[in-house]
Amino acid sequence: MTAYLIRRLFQMALVVFVVSIFMFLLFNIAPGGPLTGLQQQQRRITPEERARIRAQYELDLYWPVRYTRWLVGWPTGPIVINGQEWFANVPLGCYLEATPAEGGGCHEYVYLSDMPRLHPPVRSSKGILFGDFGQSTVVQAGRPVWDLLTSRIWATVELQVISLVLSLVIAIPLGIYSAVHQYSRFDYTFTTAAFIGSSMPTFFFGLLFILIFTVLAGRVQEVWPWWPTLPPGLREAVRPYDVASWLTRVQPGSPIDRFLHLLMPVGVLTIVSVAAWSRFLRSSMLEVLRQDYVRTARAKGLVERVVINKHALRNALIPFVTIVVLQIPLFFAGAIVTETIFAWPGMGRLYFDALNRSDYNIALAFIYVTTILTVFATLLGDILYAVIDPRIRYS
Incomplete structure (x- = not known):
């Protein structure tokens, strides 16, 4: 029975890994997505806003890189889009110019050039294998999943x-x-x-x-x-x-x-x-x-x-x-x-x-x-x- 359980646990880990790859790939190639509604309003969206949305969903990265970041939190660090660096997977309220009592503003995504005058950001997602599923982006934006x-x-x-x-x-x-x-x-x-x-x-x-x-x-x-x-x-x-x-x-x-x-x-x-x-x-x-x-x-x-x-x-x-x-x-x-x-x-x-x-x-x-x-x-x-x-x- 012990040998059987060890063999089954290995098979289960392999199945979960393969399923995670396929479901992540299907979600990325499925029609629709976060920019579907914005594509009908291209004249109203500024380049900075579009870059923020693409950084939020890491759309400029190859899906294997996005998958490893989602699975184990690697590679870490900012995302480079059009020569600018953005932080992703950061909850709402992590960049504060002042405390809420002082009337400070909240920025979900900012350029690194703005960082000297802001507090350090919260660390990005550690990956689902470590119990970090990221933050909700729409249903309850900013709340940990x-x-x-x-x-x-x-x-x-x-x-x-x-x-x-x-x-x-x-x-x-x-x-x-x-x-x-x-x-x-x-x-x-x-x-x-x-x-x-x-x-x-x-x-x-x-x-x-x-x-x-x-x-x-x-x-x-x-x-x-x-x-x-x-x-x-x-x-x-x-x-x-x-x-x-x-x-x-x-x-x-x-x-x-x-x-x-x-x-x-x-x-x-x-x-x-x-x-x-x-x-x-x-x-x-x-x-x-x-x-x-x-x-x-x-x-x-x-x-x-x-x-x-x-x-x-x-x-x-x-x-x-x-x-x-x-x-x-x-x-x-x-x-x-x-x-x-x-x-x-x-x-x-x-x-x-x-x-x-x-x-x-x-x-x-x-x-x-x-x-x-x-x-x-x-x-x-x-x-x-x-x-x-x-x-x-x-x-």
């Missing part, structure tokens, strides 16, 4: 953990019961519902929930006063609101307010996951139930519950583990579509905003961390295979 990620990650973890637990609690019993009672009325009903749930896109359920529990809730309450009006977005309200006749004046930030904001996004994620996972587990259980050792266990007179839970389920969970462990990256990456629809302030919404506004530092950091979590999730899945099935050995 890592601080921005950590401020959003807990909202995503809250959403993903709750939906994961609910999905497992619902999907596993449904899949097992449907497989054991194959071709029953319940099996046909469950299979149809699961097929519909896995076929519909995520945004369909999100918009449907908002329509039923927010937009049309007032009309439904005329017939059923107990029908709730749920908040359509965000993590907590900004002012008090009423839900139904049985719950009025919910205060912003209260536990019940946070719970009500969780209901719809968690419901969407749970429906989609249960529909897919239960069908997958049902198929795996059906395959295992046809094996000879299951028939042998029944022939020995074992109780059906023991045959299902001890002999069949354990082997049926082996392929199911692959799906579950791949949810680990989602604890960081979040659900982009669901978080965007419900304006949930998590990682998925942040990544969508970063792509939409060409904040490449955030987008690259997001993909890089997600890649690392994905390769570690696959390693964890291989280890769990050996725990579930003693016949699996690694050497």
Whole structure:
């Protein structure tokens, strides 16, 4: 096992390195970019402003040089553009002619000829391998990317953990019961519902929930006063609101307010996951139930519950583990579509905003961390295979 883990760790490092090269290259050759909007306003942009933008995104450097600066912070130092030297990757507010209390001005990028009368700049990015992802350039300009990620990650973890637990609690019993009672009325009903749930896109359920529990809730309450009006977005309200006749004046930030904001996004994620996972587990259980050792266990007179839970389920969970462990990256990456629809302030919404506004530092950091979590999730899945099935050995 030790030799296997060492070999896998080396392979994981190689995979992360190759993925980082390709994603950095794709972001640099993709259409659009920071100067897309400025190219339509060339007459309004001064040469100094254009040089500042090009220095900010290091557009005059070859992409391998930009990649090494992004990865390990090397080569360091200023960028030379048209004979002038500029500092890049420096946060807002680092060049101050005077303190803010004295009314000093702030310059994000300055010529080196101006440096004698300014304070020394903050050191450039050390590289993502050293935990320095640079600064946000658009979404929250000047704020370190890592601080921005950590401020959003807990909202995503809250959403993903709750939906994961609910999905497992619902999907596993449904899949097992449907497989054991194959071709029953319940099996046909469950299979149809699961097929519909896995076929519909995520945004369909999100918009449907908002329509039923927010937009049309007032009309439904005329017939059923107990029908709730749920908040359509965000993590907590900004002012008090009423839900139904049985719950009025919910205060912003209260536990019940946070719970009500969780209901719809968690419901969407749970429906989609249960529909897919239960069908997958049902198929795996059906395959295992046809094996000879299951028939042998029944022939020995074992109780059906023991045959299902001890002999069949354990082997049926082996392929199911692959799906579950791949949810680990989602604890960081979040659900982009669901978080965007419900304006949930998590990682998925942040990544969508970063792509939409060409904040490449955030987008690259997001993909890089997600890649690392994905390769570690696959390693964890291989280890769990050996725990579930003693016949699996690694050497």
